[in-house]
Amino acid sequence: MAIFEKGEHYVHRITLRDRTGVKTSASTVTDEILDPCGNILLYNASMTLESVGEYYYNFQLSSNATYGKYRTIVVAVNATGKIAKFESEFYIMPWKIDRDIRQITGISETKSISDDDICDIAWNSYKYALRDVFTHHYKDSPNSVNNSSTVYQTSYYPIADIYGDGSVTGWSSSCASDITGYWIDSNNHWNKARVNVTESHNGEITLYQVDGVTEIPSSNQGVYLDYWSEYDNFDLEIFRRAVAYLSAHEVVNRFNELDRTTLADLNSNRPIIISNPKRFYYEYKRYIRMIRNPRCGVA
DSSP states (O other), rough: OOOEEETTTEEEEOBBBOOTTTTTOEEEEEEEEOTTOOOOOEEEOOEEEEEEEEEEEEEEEOOOOEEEEEEEEEEEOOOTTTTEEEEEEEOOOSOOHHHHHHHHHHOOSHHHHHHHHHHHHHHHHHHHHHHHHHHEEEEEEEEEEETTTTTTEEESSSOOOOOOSSSSSSSOSSSSSSSSEEETTTOOEEEEEEEOOOOOOOTTEEEEEETTSSOOOOTOOOEEEEEEEEOOOOOOHHHHHHHHHHHHHHHHHHOOOGGOOOGGGOTTTOOOOOSOOOHHHHHHHHHHHHHSSSOOOOO
């Protein structure tokens, strides 16, 4: 498992071994990649045989890729038709946060904590921090602009980039829309609305029915939005630092879990002293407050 940025090359490598642990090749080895929404990006693609038992596939990540966990599925078939399936994951995130985590915690590149665990912690911390720094607005009724039947303004703005991909988007074929909407018709039936973001900073949007052309009828019983808003002084660099510290806090917790402690770690004659185990979490909250609260200078 690893963390990648948009537009990078993902080289998927796999090693095949027989029951005795000896490297072996197969008749066919195919690769499949699914994005966080479950869409198939790569299907039944033949992997390249590099040496006995060693296969790889070079995949170009889109510059518009959705952030999140990507699944990979490798299917190997031997000469007798026996099938083996191997599943793994990788993440696409805005930056190589795993490096920041190791730097803050002082954990080296050794396997004291696996790369897989680092990636999982980083992604979950990133999602948590996004929702900690922004404000959620559910069932918000937008305001019509100039009595228009299609142009509206959200009650709260700027509209937040809740997926942290550098742009605020409405209607999307992916699962990463930053703002969604629905409307109630004259028969009190629920209908999905197509929300397009015109200007996120002042909350300007357009609303249509799902075809993107037909206006929502004036006989509607209500139009509602689900979105997040950001603070005026939101600072991306400070936010990234906050995520790194939250991740570092979770890494420290991983080491402090009792079920991960071995007999070699325990000594009844030696007290275990943990110096401020929440120090990284306090630093995370400090950075979050810097974004939420105006910073006043001293005259």
